[in-house]
Amino acid sequence: MTSVKVAILGFGTVGEGIFNILQEKREQFKTQLGIDLDVAKILVRDATKQRVGIANTLLTESIDEVLAVPNLDVVFEAIVGEEPAYGYLDKAIEHHVNVVTANKVMFAKFGQVLQEKAQKYGVQVGYEATTAGGVPVIKTMENILRVNDVNHVQGILNGTSNYILTQMRTEGISFETALKNAQQLGYAEADPYNDVSGQDAFKKLMILSNLAFGQQPNWDDVEVVGISAITLQQVQEADAKGQRYRHIAEVGLDEDGYIFAKIGPQLVDATHPLYSIDGVDNAVSLDTNYIGKLTLVGPGAGMYPTASVMVEDYADMLVKKPALVTI
Ligand SMILES: NC(=O)c1ccc[n+]([C@@H]2O[C@H](COP(=O)([O-])OP(=O)(O)OC[C@H]3O[C@@H](n4cnc5c(N)ncnc54)[C@H](OP(=O)(O)O)[C@@H]3O)[C@@H](O)[C@H]2O)c1
Incomplete structure (x- = not known):
């Protein structure tokens, strides 16, 4: 039997899901x-806050305390924003610790470097x-790319x-009402800017x-348009006319081999692979x-879809390169 110590950075929706799984x-x-x-340590912003079912000795606000855990093999990162997440993962790697992250804002910018x-x-x-979220697009693409080229x-x-x-289409309601519904159901943040402006899709x-x-376009050259200007009448x-508005993020290579990307609402008809994707699915x-x-469809967020693919990431790592500590 191999004993492996694990740390979780962040104990919000995703961090708690990882712990439970x-x-x-x-x-x-x-x-x-x-x-x-x-699970040997859980890093949070406020370690004095009581967390149901979590011993206080597990909690810390210090990455150094996390990285001092003997035989630490992996850090699951589920905190928000570029920093301190990037700095923490950079340091974990320097300590020869595997890392698994859900943090798109950080990874869009620092993924390659990490x-x-x-x-x-x-x-x-x-x-x-x-x-x-829970759609296995990264693993599928890694696999496909071993033989295929992905063009678009x-x-x-x-x-x-x-x-x-x-909701606008099926319930005949305005953008504002549909957004309020999304907030009430917990699908949208109190500040929905990143979601409805296209910025969240851009990072992904x-x-x-x-x-x-193997590259990103210059971020300043990418047109990023959200959905807030779309009216119920449109x-x-x-x-x-048998068409639907979809908020589509796309990236590809043009005829000259240059990379292009854009994010924004598009009208699609029933022949388009994204036409039938409704609700919160990605x-x-x-x-x-x-x-x-090839089209992959599934839950784009949520505690267990997100946390479970993170634990799967680590299970894959163990299969590729087993942890060495044996008891
Ligand atoms: N929620 C989803 O469905 C989902 C899906 C895919 C990806 N993600 C990504 O997963 C990450 C976590 O999302 P979430 O929904 O779980 O967030 P959340 O519920 O807001 O939880 C964030 C956690 O991170 C901790 N934290 C925040 N800033 C910190 C800092 N500076 N230092 C230490 N700890 C800090 C917080 O500590 P305190 O508890 O002490 O405040 C909290 O425990 C984000 O990057 C998000 O984009 C989320």
């Missing part, structure tokens, strides 16, 4: 992988949860925007761009040279 699956990991996964650094230090980086990626990458557009698209093309007129459609067109 690690508890629930502990016996399964022991029997299937011969590994005993033990991956290069991880290679140098002989550890792995998991980032499935950064893009399209189109996605519905923000569930809140998709929910709002769906840049992560996919790196993976598919949605209804489109519907009458979807990613890939154009590949051998397979052809």
Whole structure:
């Protein structure tokens, strides 16, 4: 049996989901992988705040205390924003600790740097949860790219925007009312700017761009348009013509091999792979040279979809390169 120490950075929606899954699956990991996964530290902003079911000794506000855990093999990062997340993961890699992140804002900017650094230090980086939540787009693309070229990626990458557009069409309500509904149901933040402005989808698209093309377009050259200007009348007129508004993030190579990307509402008809994607679901459609067109659909967010793909990322790492500490 191998004993593996785990740390979780952030104990909000996603962090708590990771903790719960690690508890629930502990016996399964022991029997299937011969590994005993033990959560040794949880880093939060405020360690004095009581967390139900969590011993105070597990909580810390210090990354140094996290990285001082003997035999620490992985850090799951589920905090918000570029910093301190990037600095924490950079430091974890320097301590030869694997990292798994859900943080698209940080990873869109620093993903490449972290991956290069991880290679140098002989550890792995998991980032499935950064893009399209529970939809296994990263793993699928990594696999496809071993043989196929991906020429064009189109996605519905923000569930809140998709929910709002769906509600406008199916319930005949305005953008403002649909947004309020989304907030009441917990699909949209109190400050919905990142979702409805297209910025959230933009960050996820840049992560996919790196993976598919090994590069990102210059961020300043990417047109990013949200959905707030779409009126109910436009949605209804489109519907009458058999068309739907979809908020689509796309990246590809033009005829001269230059990368292009744009994010914004598009009118699509029933022949389009994203036409039927309703509600909070995310979807990613890939154009590949051998397979052809492939579309992945599923939950783009939520505690368990997001947390479970993060634990899967780590399970994959263990299969590729087992942890070394044996008891
Ligand atoms: N929620 C989803 O469905 C979802 C889906 C995909 C990806 N993500 C990504 O996952 C990450 C976490 O999302 P979430 O929804 O779980 O967020 P959340 O509920 O707001 O929780 C954030 C957690 O991070 C901690 N934190 C925030 N800033 C910190 C700092 N400067 N230092 C230390 N800890 C800090 C908070 O500590 P306190 O508890 O002490 O405040 C809290 O425990 C984000 O990057 C998000 O984009 C979320």
